[in-house]
Amino acid sequence: MRRDYPVPAGFLERETDVKKSRFIAWVAPVSSRDDVRCWLERARQAHPDARHVCWAYQIGRPGSAAEAAMNDDGEPSGTAGKPILNVIQHKDMGDVLVIVIRYFGGIKLGAGGLVRAYAGAAERVLSAVDRVIQQARVTARVRLPFADEQRLRHWCEVHGAEIGAVTYGSQVSAEVSLPVDRQPDFSAFCEAQKLDYSFET
Structure with missing residues (x-):
């Protein structure tokens, strides 16, 4: 189960100039590597x-992120991606991607100057973006007859739950991600349908 944690409310852009180089910082909410790829292509x-x-970027709860990565994209190693990630980690924010786009202005900044410029660009955009609370969710595993699959999908649509991995054998096995406050409703639904289910702890 994930606790509630802050995530970016949406996309935001901020620009800074350092010795004629332009640093354009983007922040965006992301929940998967595919989201990250899409934003990078857009940039x-x-x-x-x-x-x-x-x-x-980091995905998941701050302090125990499920996934994090960084990239210097041709800048000297450790002078761009790492400073951006350090700022993200100090902001107590999850599910967040920061991209910093640099137009070189002709004046070399040196390693220390680059670290300060990229960290400063990340700091500026992360300080400006609004936050929303990512609602805590829980994952359930449920096994059910084929005939009940559509009923489960309908329940999920109505109650803000999402069906993840589904496997088909003698029965249907599905992972369901749902808001924590819907857990009692889901239990009641499964018991009414006589479905085999359990929640991940």
Whole structure:
């Protein structure tokens, strides 16, 4: 089960200039690697002439993220992605991607200057973005006859639950992610339908 935690409310862009180099910082909410890829493609399409598109993200609860990654995109190792990720980790925010797009201005900043510029760009956009609370969710595993699958899907649609992995054998096995406050309703539904279910702890 995941506790509630803050995530970006939406996309935001902020720009800073450091010694004639432009640093354009984007922040966006992400919940998967596919989301990250989509945002990176969007950044490169929007800024095809940029020298560097550096980024970092973390998915999951701050302090115990399920996944995190970073990329320097041609800048000296450790001068772009790592400073961006460090700022993200100090902001107590999950499910967040920060991309910093750099247009080189002709003046070299040096390793320390780059670290300060990328961290500063990330800090500026993360401080400005609104936050919303990611609602705590729980994962249930349920086994059911084929005839009941549509009924389960309908319940999920109505109650804000999402069906994840589904496997078909002698019965249907499904993972269901649902808001914690819907857990008693889901239990009641499964028991009424005589379905075999359990919640991940």
